[in-house]
Amino acid sequence: MTPSETVLASPLPGASDDAPPDYVRELEQAAHYLPLAQREQLHRAWAIGAAAHAGQTRKSGEPYITHPVAVAKVLADQGLDVETLVAAILHDTLEDTPLTPEAITTGFGATVTELVDGVTKLDKLQFRDRQEANAESFRKMLLAMSRDLRVILIKLADRLHNMRTLGAQSTEARRRIATETLEIYAPIAQRLGMNLIKAELQDLGFRALHPWRHAVLEKRIRTQPVMRRESMVQIEAQLAQKLAKEKLQHRLVSRVKSPWSIYSKMHAEHKSFTQVMDVFGFRIVVGTVADCYHALGVVHAAYKPLDARFRDFIAIPKANGYQSLHTVLFGPYGSPIEVQIRTEDMDLIAEKGIAAHWSYKHGGNTSGAQSRAQGWINNLVESQRATGSSLEFLENVKVDLFPDEVYLFTPKGDILALPRNATALDFAYAVHTDVGNHAVAARVDGKLVPLRNKLASGQRVEIITARSSAPKPQWLEFVVSGKARTSIRQQLKQLEHEDAVQLGHRMLDRALEAQATSLERVPAQRVDAFLHEHRYPRLEALLADIALGNRMPAQVAQALVREKAARQKTARVVEPIPRSEENILITGAERGVISFAQCCLPIPGDDIMGYHTTGKGIVVHRLDCPNLAEYRKSPDRWVAIGWDRKVTGDFPTAMRIELDNRPGALAQVAAAIAEAESNIDRLEYIERDTNISAIRFQIEVRDRKHLAEVMRRVRRLKVVLGVARI
Template identity: 45%
Template sequence: MQTIDSLDADLRSYLDDQQSTLVRRAYYFAEQAHFGQQRRSGEPYVTHPLAVAGILAGMHMDHQSLMAAMLHDVIEDTGIDKDAIESQFGEAVAELVDGVSKLTQIEFDTLEEKQAENFQKMALAMARDIRVILVKLADRLHNMRTLGVLPTAKARRIAKETLDIYAPIAMRLGMNSVRMEFEDLGFTALYPMRARRIEAARRSARGNRIELVDKMRSQIENALAQDGYEATVIGREKHLYSIYQKMRAKKKSFSEIMDIYAFRVVVDSVDSCYRVLGCIHSLYKPVPGEFKDYIAIPKANGYQSLHTVTMGMHGVPIEIQIRTREMEDMANNGIAAHWLYKTDSDTVNGSHARARQWVQGLLEMQQRAGNSLEFIENVKIDLFPDEIYIFTPKGNIMELPRGATAVDFAYAVHTELGNTCVACRINRRLAPLSEPLQSGQTVEVITASGARPNPSWFNYAITAKARSNIRHYLKHQTQEDAAALGRRLLDKSLASFELSIAELSDARLSSYLDSAGLANVDELLAELAQGKRLPGVVASQLAGETNTEGPTPQPGSDSPLAIRGTEGFMVSYARCCRPLPGDPIAGYISSERGVIVHRERCRNLADMREKPEQWIPLRWDDQVDGEFLAELRIETENRRGAIATIATRINSMNVNIDKISSTDKDYQFTYVDLDLHVESRVHLARIMRRLRSIDSVRRVSRVRN
């Protein structure tokens, strides 16, 4: 067990005497604060903060981080507050301790909500000082190492949270050693029997492999020595959780996973990395397509290395990683290595800059999230990046998770670009926004000034930034749309009493809002648009408030509401009859969906005429903006390329096809069904005339329900 004296000896190897003394002083303060407290194992509580500081010392963290590690439970578990720590050890240490401390003073409805709020608080503290997460990771690592003394249910809950959140965070920050230990400890706690079986199999395989591993290591070392390279060759062993995940994901047996031998070659310079790669490829034949250059294009967490797979003796596949000593430290300690290699307080290396960029992204997501649970879901999405690398038209590189689409790319470049994108070019080829991107592609986003996010993007946007921005925009836009439509609906109903919203006094409105239990006028207007309240009833009540003799509707109250096409999500167009500008229309108010517009003769509208309180007469405005879906059925001869001819003719008119399908009528004729985006009934008629001029087309008709 570590003592303050053994820790002090380690610290003096890289900290000066004054800094080491400050860390020792923080230890004595924590020892006094936690006096009488014990861990569940029976040890004095201060052994925990001492062990956490020891983990950070192993990463060569700075003295303020070590002091915060000593004090990280003082605010939470003792009567000492943040101000007392600040007066003793300074503002920076107090902020670190406060950032790591949980929200103990607030009562939460569920455990999930409590975890989410705590993580959100920590993320905000990370934005101020990235060292908060390093102290938290060290704290969690020691807790995982001592998980055995906890009740099984609690141990499993902590292990699951570690695998879900903290292991991916360690990976995102490039702290590979911490991440692997988190995964193995979490796996052992969650699935003890599986862990024991895999560990036993690994030990057995290790014994069988020793001779071959030694031979291959000697071959590599001798080849490098002959060419004059000074290099350290290390045999790598897969850790338990990695073996388990590969067996599950790739549906492979243990022997298939362990058939691959892995080595790491550590050299003195970047130039030597590439020279050693050539030397190894002359020794063993490389497997085509298996070379990855993470030195030229580092991973999102700053990881750098050359990866290659070769065929060794007896046809055994060998994975080889080649990197410098600094890259090796960065790979193991990630952002923590920033403090090891920092020469100037203003210097920020690549790993540290990327971590700050990621934390800044967390902050942006937090501001846009509706609540802490939504925020933590976004973070979980963001924490599992199997990266691809995409080029912008100017040659810049963007890192995205595998499976990302052009929508994710657009939001990664800039929020406004994402909000206004309508199409994309992938390697100069027009492509749908939903097409998954591949590494090395060049993507150009096409925007339109009036465009806005589409709810269907949720089906293929996978990055947290894209999804949170789409959700935020739609939520904000829906509220604006609802308020605007609600105002028009209420004004129309009030017109029958020769009133308008503007003419209602503040006192009358306030009185009605209080009686209805509404916070403000916007909430009332939104409920009207969403169909939760009926405009006629509300208008009658408001008019009754202003007229003591009771409301008297005036003639002409059934004047239709004008539909402009710009009402947003609070006005929807029935799929059964697909109304277009120029069609006679009517509609009704539906709960949650607002106003539903139908063609006047639509069969589905007949039942609604019997509910006058929901019925609403409609007309098209003189200036209608936007595109509307129309459905056509084309009867065409069974000729080669007939459908392609139809699609080309429509494309020549700059009309977008939303959906196309075909069914055979008989051996001679085929039905082609099209969903098109058109501006009006006149526009549709023009398209139908052009389609009838195709030789193979026999009949074109608009589909009616």
């Protein structure tokens, strides 16, 4: 009998007529909504889990099985189905016990096995460090979430119970787990609309990271002044009376701020505790959507609303499905009154999110909150497929978990939700990856704006595209959404690879010309043999490696034409390959494989030579560069290059300008450079005394002719004593 079969065949812990432990009875009470037969499945799952975890204890000393049962209770409090609760009880068995997936499938079905596998960590794999292991675990969990959203519900419940029992961990572990909770799991709970779990995760994380601050704030909240409590009651009574007169059936509750929400607001808005607490919060829950707007009119009649502080999340729901009316009123005691108005269904979704309307309650129909959550997960799955590493993907997910969002309209009237500070380019990538890749500008409310333009809620955005347009590295400096960042990086890598392949092809052709042949004339079998010998999957990979300096083209050329010499019994010395006189022409736009030396800053029109650098490709130097003598020691790495006729763009160069130390002199020089259609990148003083300053200007020019024009304009200034290119 295998260990798994032994576990499944194990009798219930304790005698059959013994009452189950208290923690199991608490789970059964929380799952009272399930039929008797399904509650018996929970009992059987506990028995199997307890047998599988037999002898294992938590750091607190309790039997390990108490943890997964507590996780199941958290989910039962949310009203989840029996498969989710069983998977929660068994969620650590695959990782920590002999129980196998086959055994779980036999006992509870394939769905439970998939849920358990989705939350299983990857501790058995070898990673460089814990951070990468956590990131890879998160990536795996996300893929499981895309198949079944209940995976993340189990994971959130698991994290919540771990946070509730964090005291047994070391100080370092508490800080690490709390930080991860605040950065990843609490925002995910918020993104899925699960505000009750989100709020508790945030507060527990805050208490673990800053126990003293948490204790001080908690005490201040408990000991609020009597006057404030009386004011709260007075406002509540007045609102209730006004609503009752309008015959609105309602539930009115005051909202109490948590230590974390107070701390966050104090920190973000630089406010004192008194300023943050000097706000009265109420929630009004009514029967229908029409009642929500009716109630809004009632509260606005009772107290004057503050301008620009009204938000309608019923007409335009948040991305997590949250719906409510938000308004801020000017209160009778000089303090703002924050009021939220929603229906009972909206309140349920606001508290429990996607768990509020799980499919077992609706005969398998997916609710709006679930649809939005599934859409978000699917976008993340698409993003992770295009991401190079788990750590990069995890950073993109953190970006996507910004709590504040802007809501924008497409030309067709569809609504898109984007992170705070999103730009027109983020909007373009949200519409479609191809739209983003070929975007050139945008129209916001009919006005033409650049792609870096930040957007505000309610704006109508139209993206202008051009097939010739392609992503630029500078785009990464202003996009904020994870999808945009991932798509741009992927496209830039693809463009760099294409440029590297083209340049590598030209370099290898030049080297083969010296051997009186070409790549097309080299037998395909010989090329395939070389690729196989050096483990290249395709010829393109070899050509890219040549361009990046990881393989010397002359050596590759020798290997490809040395067929006869290889069959000779005695080795002979290979003669040096004469260099081809024909230059490789460059435009300067070759991404990732051509760079320009900072020591001499070459520009179009200069006589240049390329130096082949491992991993960097070709570094371009001027022929009069002072470092040339050092690089001549490696002649095999020199590449004969020249400027193509179609050179476009701006190139950095530097000038030394000597000028009088008189007020406004520097401004005159800057104006002259601008009039010559050049930009100043940076400047620094080389020498300075009471009368004369020598300043190094690094500017951008198109070519030598443009540089000469800039220097002429600067030289005409009376304050300038001398100009020279550095």
